[in-house]
Amino acid sequence: MHNFDVVIIGAGAAGLFCAGIAGQRGLAVLVLDHSEKVAEKIRISGGGRCNFTNRDCTAANFLSDNPNFCRSALTRFTARDFTALLQRHGVAYHEKHKGQLFCDRSAEDIIKVLMSECETGQVTRWQPCSVKSIHFDSENPSAHACRYKIECDRGTVQARAVVIATGGLSIPKIGASDFGYRVARQFNLRVIEPRPALVPLTFDSDSWAPFAQLAGLSLPVRIECGERKHKISFMEDLLFTHRGLSGPAVLQISSYWTAGKPIRINLAPDLDLPQTLAQAKLHSRKLIANELATLLPSRLVDTWIEQDRKTGQLWQRPVNEASDRALTALAERLSRWEITPTTTEGFNKAEVTAGGVDTRDLSSQTMESVQAGLYFIGEVVDVTGWLGGHNFQWAWSSAFACAQGLASNLQPAERPA
Numbered sequence: 332m333h334n335f336d337v338v339i340i341g342a343g344a345a346g347l348f349c350a351g352i353a354g355q356r357g358l359a360v361l362v363l364d365h366s367e368k369v370a371e372k373i374r375i376s377g378g379g380r381c382n383f384t385n386r387d388c389t390a391a392n393f394l395s396d397n398p399n400f401c402r403s404a405l406t407r408f409t410a411r412d413f414t415a416l417l418q419r420h421g422v423a424y425h426e427k428h429k430g431q432l433f434c435d436r437s438a439e440d441i442i443k444v445l446m447s448e449c450e451t452g453q454v455t456r457w458q459p460c461s462v463k464s465i466h467f468d469s470e471n472p473s474a475h476a477c478r479y480k481i482e483c484d485r486g487t488v489q490a491r492a493v494v495i496a497t498g499g500l501s502i503p504k505i506g507a508s509d510f511g512y513r514v515a516r517q518f519n520l521r522v523i524e525p526r527p528a529l530v531p532l533t534f535d536s537d538s539w540a541p542f543a544q545l546a547g548l549s550l551p552v553r554i555e556c557g558e559r560k561h562k563i564s565f566m567e568d569l570l571f572t573h574r575g576l577s578g579p580a581v582l583q584i585s586s587y588w589t590a591g592k593p594i595r596i597n598l599a600p601d602l603d604l605p606q607t608l609a610q611a612k613l614h615s616r617k618l619i620a621n622e623l624a625t626l627l628p629s630r631l632v633d634t635w636i637e638q639d640r641k642t643g644q645l646w647q648r649p650v651n652e653a654s655d656r657a658l659t660a661l662a663e664r665l666s667r668w669e670i671t672p673t674t675t676e677g678f679n680k681a682e683v684t685a686g687g688v689d690t691r692d693l694s695s696q697t698m699e700s701v702q703a704g705l706y707f708i709g710e711v712v713d714v715t716g717w718l719g720g721h722n723f724q725w726a727w728s729s730a731f732a733c734a735q736g737l738a739s740n741l742q743p744a745e746r747p748a
């Protein structure tokens with residue numbers, strides 16, 4: 332039988348960060364993970380350079396059934412706090428786009444920082460190690476007793492607190508599992524149905540056939556979905572794929588998209604297209620197609636025209652001969668292209684999982700659940716960040732809040748031999 336103050340399940344971003352801090356506050360910490368390698372998602376993130384935070388991260392960059400829940404943790408451990416930690420470890424980084432911070436060298440630098448912090452905190456780590464069951468001794472009234480019994484590959488572990496940091500369902504082939512949601516349900520906590528987020532959108536092959544030839548084309552767009560006060564929009568790059576749409580614009584909107592509802596795309600967001608074509612009509616004799624090709628990528632224009640030809644619209648004529656109505660209709664369709672995705676590329680391609688452990692059952696101060704001594708941090712919680720470093724910032728901030736909560740709720744016990 333092994334005894335620890337805290338057992339953290341999941342050696343990813345949130346689990347390792349929490350372990351290091353809790354260990355440094357004097358708690359005896361064990362981290363378990365069923366994968367052989369630590370923090371595989373950090374390793375593959377940001378094209379190998381890890382977009383580890385966003386300089387401008389606030390609660391407005393997150394989705395949750397309870398949008399204010401993340402506020403406290405985010406303000407108590409900010410992007411600036413994380414960059415200060417990297418500076419102490421001599422990790423070089425740079426800003427790429429819209430506040431997104433990346434490692435200059437490699438994502439491995441972030442993993443090294445986390446491992447070094449764990450070493451300082453004398454954290455014990457067992458990998459690979461699977462958990463078979465978690466049992467809580469509800470008969471024991473003492474909050475200081477080892478009331479949790481964890482059966483795992485290496486025997487039985489007793490702990491005073493358990494932290495679930497097993498992430499979401501995205502990318503099962505590198506270790507994602509539904510473990511966290513199962514533990515939540517075992518202890519009667521609510522779970523908001525998990526769904527893929529930051530994920531490419533797909534269309535049925537017939538409706539996508541005209542656009543499939545555009546695969547690889549990327550352009551800046553404004554994209555939006557929702558109605559009235561639920562409307563949300565992003566200005567980012569769109570990428571056409573063989574099966575549908577991807578790129579930052581679509582990944583962002585996918586987190587808000589509801590199945591069966593349309594998305595709207597302005598393909599020329601920096602122009603007033605109706606006005607621009609009306610002006611062109613006054614002084615240009617170019618074919619409409621050629622006029623459009625000065626404003627949009629010509630491959631897109633060709634495809635658009637080809638598609639419209641099938642419905643009887645002919646754009647292979649001079650712009651000055653087109654009717655005002657026809658030009659306005661063309662401009663409006665291009666600046667408000669409304670399409671309804673069939674589905675998403677699913678958890679195999681989703682960067683994150685939206686939904687998760689319902690924050691109504693968690694403390695925003697400590698991440699402890701209504702089940703005493705059981706904590707949830709990182710992506711397993713119903714807090715989902717936008718693209719651009721916000722998801723890692725949530726991992727750091729929720730882990731920090733949890734470690735502080737553990738340190739104040741548990742008096743450090745004697746270290747195990």
Ligand SMILES: Cc1cc2nc3c(=O)[nH]c(=O)nc-3n(C[C@H](O)[C@H](O)[C@H](O)COP(=O)(O)OP(=O)(O)OC[C@H]3O[C@@H](n4cnc5c(N)ncnc54)[C@H](O)[C@@H]3O)c2cc1C
Nearest residue numbers: 341343344345365376377382498506510709710720722723
């Ligand atoms: C391809 C990709 C790129 C990304 N790039 C970025 C980026 O650049 N910036 C950003 O902010 N976010 C990015 N993300 C999202 C980010 O990686 C996650 O939000 C973040 O890793 C969540 O941290 P976590 O600690 O909660 O979970 P994870 O990092 O997923 O860690 C969970 C750990 O739990 C372990 N585990 C799971 N089930 C069990 C079990 N049953 N028993 C034991 N252990 C278990 C897993 O093996 C894993 O080690 C990216 C995600 C992907 C998939």
